[in-house]
Amino acid sequence: MHVPTLISRKRDGEELAGRELTGLIEAYVRDEVPDYQMSAFAMAVYFRGMTPAEVAALTRAMIDSGDRFSHPDGLPVADKHSTGGIGDKVSLVLAPLVACAGCRVPMVSGRGLGITGGTLDKLESIPGFNVRLDSGAAGAQLADIGVVMMGQTDRFCPADKRLYSLRDVTGTVPSVALITASIMSKKLAESLDRLVLDVKFGTGAFMRSRKEAQVLADSMVAVGREMGVETHAVLNAMSEPTGRTVGNALEVIEAVECLEGGGPGDLRDIVLDLSEKIAGVSRADLERLLDDGSARARFDKLVAAQGGKPEDLPLLGEIHRAPEIRDVPAPTAGVVEKVDAGLIGQAAVQLGAGRARMTDGVDHAVGFDQLVKTGEHVHAGDPLCRIHANQRVDYDMAEAMVLKAVHIRTHH
Numbered sequence: 001m002h003v004p005t006l007i008s009r010k011r012d013g014e015e016l017a018g019r020e021l022t023g024l025i026e027a028y029v030r031d032e033v034p035d036y037q038m039s040a041f042a043m044a045v046y047f048r049g050m051t052p053a054e055v056a057a058l059t060r061a062m063i064d065s066g067d068r069f070s071h072p073d074g075l076p077v078a079d080k081h082s083t084g085g086i087g088d089k090v091s092l093v094l095a096p097l098v099a100c101a102g103c104r105v106p107m108v109s110g111r112g113l114g115i116t117g118g119t120l121d122k123l124e125s126i127p128g129f130n131v132r133l134d135s136g137a138a139g140a141q142l143a144d145i146g147v148v149m150m151g152q153t154d155r156f157c158p159a160d161k162r163l164y165s166l167r168d169v170t171g172t173v174p175s176v177a178l179i180t181a182s183i184m185s186k187k188l189a190e191s192l193d194r195l196v197l198d199v200k201f202g203t204g205a206f207m208r209s210r211k212e213a214q215v216l217a218d219s220m221v222a223v224g225r226e227m228g229v230e231t232h233a234v235l236n237a238m239s240e241p242t243g244r245t246v247g248n249a250l251e252v253i254e255a256v257e258c259l260e261g262g263g264p265g266d267l268r269d270i271v272l273d274l275s276e277k278i279a280g281v282s283r284a285d286l287e288r289l290l291d292d293g294s295a296r297a298r299f300d301k302l303v304a305a306q307g308g309k310p311e312d313l314p315l316l317g318e319i320h321r322a323p324e325i326r327d328v329p330a331p332t333a334g335v336v337e338k339v340d341a342g343l344i345g346q347a348a349v350q351l352g353a354g355r356a357r358m359t360d361g362v363d364h365a366v367g368f369d370q371l372v373k374t375g376e377h378v379h380a381g382d383p384l385c386r387i388h389a390n391q392r393v394d395y396d397m398a399e400a401m402v403l404k405a406v407h408i409r410t411h412h
């Protein structure tokens with residue numbers, strides 16, 4: 001296999017054979033293909049796309065790059081994955097909730113990608129929380145408490161682990177083929193019975209229009225069904241952030257509120273909409289599991305099993321306290337017409353919640369909370385949100401972006 005030729009052929013729009021894609025992924029995981037060639041390849045795929053046969057072959061090659069889960073106990077195995085959004089902390093609530101409903105939830109997630117946040121980065125704002133589990137530990141935990149939340153490892157989806165962080169910093173995320181292979185390789189390696197996909201569209205998502213999101217949903221559902229998994233896709237607008245927080249620790253705090261039966265309505269609704277598709281119990285049962293403390297108790301078990309302390313959860317705001325925390329006052333009175341998720345996501349990344357290079361860490365403290373929602377009335381001077389920043393210049397940058405992101409229709 002001559003990698004420069006493969007890259008050139010993809011650049012010129014040719015369809016590659018399954019064995020060529022398998023060879024490329026195998027070589028990449030063995031460190032025989034450097035990141036610069038893989039990023040050129042990803043950019044060629046971004047511009048040229050892939051045929052359904054190529055997408056299926058790429059997904060399979062990425063699954064085969066590592067181990068798969070096996071589930072001995074016969075309970076239904078279910079999971080959810082999002083194509084990525086702003087303030088999207090749904091997984092943190094859904095995984096323990098669906099486990100409470102009697103499913104096994106072996107959730108393999110990613111880190112922040114582009115302007116969208118990642119479940120792993122959020123979980124790591126809980127001190128001690130370990131997302132690097134090996135298959136043995138993950139299997140034992142699953143049998144014990146029914147839920148595990150972890151990242152790709154060198155043994156489990158190693159190809160996605162590498163390619164995902166490369167795409168994050170090379171402008172090659174919003175490709176139907178690459179997103180499909182990334183998400184479906186993680187999910188199919190989990191050996192699921194049921195999967196629900198939260199496919200986002202809008203300014204805060206990789207797919208801008210509902211039509212593009214439908215194409216992505218169809219692509220993922222086709223791969224899932226071909227591989228024997230009951231796969232559902234739900235399209236969700238990502239025109240404003242989910243909930244009222246954006247940023248790693250701030251989002252965990254809000255997810256915990258939702259796990260306690262509270263939290264913002266839009267977050268709870270989306271958790272229930274997605275859980276309903278896979279949990280095998282009614283919406284009313286799921287609501288009860290949130291309201292009676294069951295889901296919260298399961299989350300505590302999850303945190304403890306993975307090295308964190310449940311007692312730290314109510315303290316996260318103090319553990320991760322940014323030096324500059326200030327309100328952004330509304331410039332005029334009126335009704336909030338729009339809170340642009342894309343701009344808020346960009347601002348969050350610039351505050352330090354996301355990455356600029358593969359090797360960067362994220363700042364768990366920074367971001368936004370108390371964000372206004374579309375349809376709310378504000379008086380002049382009321383807070384549009386609170387910014388959590390590291391320094392004054394960052395605050396000023398984020399404030400300017402919030403004022404651009406929040407549109408207020410004035411009363412006459």
Ligand code: URA
Binds near residue numbers: 082084109110113182
């Ligand atoms: N989430 C993933 O896991 N992969 C992608 O490529 C996009 C969102």
